[in-house]
Structures are given as structure tokens and as C-alpha cells.
Amino acid sequence: MNGSMLALDFAESADREEFRRAVLAGLSRTPRAIPAKFLYDAKGSALFDAICELPEYYLTRTEIEILMRHAADIASRAGPGSALIEFGSGSSVKSRLLLDALQDLALYSPIDISRQHLDQTAAGLRRDYPSLKVEPVCADYMTLDALPQINGHTRRLGFFPGSTIGNLEPAEATAFLRRARRLLGTGGALVLGADLKKDPRRLHDAYNDSAGVTAAFTLNLLRRMNRELHATFDLDAFAHEAFYDSLEGRIEIYFRSLRPQSVTVAGRSFSFAEGERVHTEYSYKFDAAGIDAMARSAGMRIAETWTDPSRLFAVTYLVSAP
DSSP, X not given: OOHHHHHHHHHHHHHHHHHHHHHHXXXXXXXXXXXXXXXXXXXXXXXXXXXXXXXSOHHHHHHHHHHHHHHHHHHHHHOTTOEEEEESOTTOHHHHHHHHHSSSOOEEEEEESOHHHHHHHHHHHHHHOTTSOBOOEESOTTTOOOOOOOOTTOOEEEEEOTXXXXXXXXXXXXXXXXXXXXXXOTTOEEEEEEEBOOOHHHHHHHTSOTTOHHHHHHHHHHHHHHHHHOOOOOGGGEEEEEEEXXXXXXXXXXXXXXXXXXXXXXTEEEEEOTTOEEEEEEEEXXXXXXXXXXXXXXXXXXXXXXXXXXOOEEEEEEEEOO
């Protein structure tokens, strides 16, 4: 076994240990909760890509439409020779719109927690952009301390699309923006996608699609625990549950026990009451004032905002506040 294979095995072992610790801690607390980042193993990432194609899930296509119309504006603000850093890259579909628009790009660095998905994405980008320097980083962007080495004084343009900022609690969102501001450095900027507040029915439908893909995405977390932690979850005994809390301004997502049952996870037993829920994800929704306040709390300001005609979604260009 060569050194690169040993390093990969070590990294995968560390990832699995982090997963084990987080799951056991999350199932031991009250109320129970497992961090949303663990939804995104290779299968979960593929399911999320499928969610983005659903008719009910307006977020992705709306953001893509905004980026298609304004990628040249973003490139003009960033200037030539910049480095694009994407936090939580997934399949990098949206970033390709910026890759095509940015001039003389020095580097593209996709950052994602799913190693397998990241490697596949990086391979595809190297094939389609043979002259582009692609340096993937497998990491949790919430704890990332450094970016790939960039020669000279290249301006760093961060990219955080998909309203992933809404998956973070308000304090976490501010902490992420502060971290991004530091990582992107002097003269850096961040292109941020944020879902806007709207009719609760439309929000509900976006997270409870008729094809059941979002449900499969949520329940894939149970499948992952079965595979990696030798858990005994019966996927037919749990259900996906998502609803909009208008007071908090967020979608809340859980998996819910359909009957009283006990489950073993990593050698430990956990009992679930009928109807008991385990939280997996929030998706906060924003208005213009909320985005502005969040940016300012992190030492940033909005340089420009682009929205669609129906004001479903916003893409903002954030820079460091003076």
C-alpha cells in the first residue's frame, strides 16, 4: 500500500470517528439532533443533486438564473486573475457559471466534506477546464483554518451558494462569515446565495416533494449510520418530516419514529418513543434587512444584491466593511 492510499485510509478513518462521536452525542442529548453536514456522504450528495432538479425545489434553478444573468457583473467586481474558493461545493454546477465568466482565473478550490463526491467533481472540472488549476480541499468549512497556497497577491473570491447559510443557526452563520472574511483576506469578497421569505405553502412544498426524494435524502442518514456505525435502523419505521416555522423564519427537518422501538448504534442502545423526532437540519429564510444585519455582524457589507423578478432568492456580493 503506497503513501497516498495510507493517507486516504487514515483520513477516512478520522472522518468515520468524527461521525461516530457526533451521532452518539446527538442521540444522547435532549432534544435529539445530528449535525446536517453528515447528510452529505456520497449517496446523500447525489440525492441532494437530484433534489435540485425537482419542480418543487425552486431554489437551485432560481439561483442559477440569477447567476446566468449576472455572472459578468460578478466577474467585473472580482477583476481578472482572482482565485475562486467555493465553500461546500457539491457538484460545482453553479460555480461553472463563474468559472466561465471570471477572466484569467488563478485557481479554483472547491471545499466539501464528502471526499468521494469532491474527488469526482474535481476530476470532471480538470477534464472540462484543462488549463485551470483545481485544488480541492476535503474539510468542514466551519472549522477550516487555511486555504491552498496562492502565489502573489491574488484576490480571493469566495462562493457560498444554495442558501447553505440558512442551514446554520444565526450565531453559526455569523461565525462562518467572520471565518470566510479572514480566509479570503484583504481585498477578498464573498458571493452569497440566500433564500428569501415567501408564501409558507411554497416553502413547505419545496421540502416535501411529491416524488419523495427529500425524504430519501433525510432517511439516507439512517442508512449511513447502519453502514458505517453498525446501527440497526429500520428505514420503514422512520419518516421524513419538514415544516415551516413562521415565528423563527425557518424550515425544520427531522426523521420521526413511527412506533416505539430500540436501535443499536456503535454498540449502544437507544430507545425511541412513537412520534419522537431527531432534528437534522434547519433552513432559515431571509429578507434584505436580515442579510444586511448578518453581514454587518461579521464585519462585512453588501456591495450589490441581485434577485429574480419574483424575489424568491437573492445573490449578494459581500466585501469587508471599512
